[in-house]
Amino acid sequence: MRVSEQLAYVLHHYSYRETSLLLEIFARDYGRLGILAKGARRARPRARMPLEPFQRLLMGWSGKGDLPVLTGVDLDGDPIFLSGEALYCGFYMNELLFRLLHRHDPHEALFAAYQSSLQALQGGDIAEATLRIFEKRLLQEVGYGLVLDTEINSDVPIEPGRMYEYLPMHGPVRATDRKEITTEQSVSISGDSLIALARETLTEQRALRESKSLMRVVLGLYLGSKPLNSRKLFHDLKQIPIIETDTEALIDPARR
Secondary structure, three states: OEEEEEEEEEEEEEEEOOOEEEEEEEEOOOEEEEEEEOOOOOOOHHHOOOOOOOOOEEEEEEOOOOOOEEEEEEEOOOOOOOOHHHHHHHHHHHHHHHHHOOEOOOOHHHHHHHHHHHHHHHOOOOHHHHHHHHHHHHHHHOOOOOOOOEOOOOOOEOOOOOEEEEEOOOEEEEHHHHHHHOOOOOEEEEHHHHHHHHHOOOOOHHHHHHHHHHHHHHHHHHHOOOOOHHHHHHHHHOOOOOOOOOHHHHHOHHHO
């Protein structure tokens, strides 16, 4: 199979042998897949391929099986520059895509959501809100969408000013009804926060805080016990002054 000029982002890349790279990419029409970039590390700096994360690329590849060979790559549009907290948010989104997407499963709407999230991070939008909205859209795309607009036991619309218990495998119930339905672990969340997350209007601190708690529990169900490297890195780096960010170490676990 030969593919040319496919919109894609590099999620991760790893050193392979002496001169090549193994890429994990997210392509608009092909989903997540691995690609071998032969000789990518051998070229002189000015001639190297643009294979850094967060840049929208036009990529081509050829070959059968699970590891085709990169045949061409060019930047598409203006480059994205992330720094500080936004940089680690970007790596967090990349790791979620890497962990939750099956290979060769296209998600065109999620591709657009990822692109708009990167632009929001670069533009200085509230990072926490950007991440929560991306997480919500990601869960929806992979078949684990959240119920945010109605109570699961009655289909009654969520009311502002009322407290709910969110059952991660089901959805929200009124706090007073929780024990009558299940003993499943739940997350306390206000109706206002559920509505804000559903409408993607996360501006209030309470909504940001409660949405983060909800997403942490729900994502944990599907990510399993293996911790997220990006989350740990961000936590560790907040404890020390950051003089220079080694993005290669973030991309390639072998360098950490």
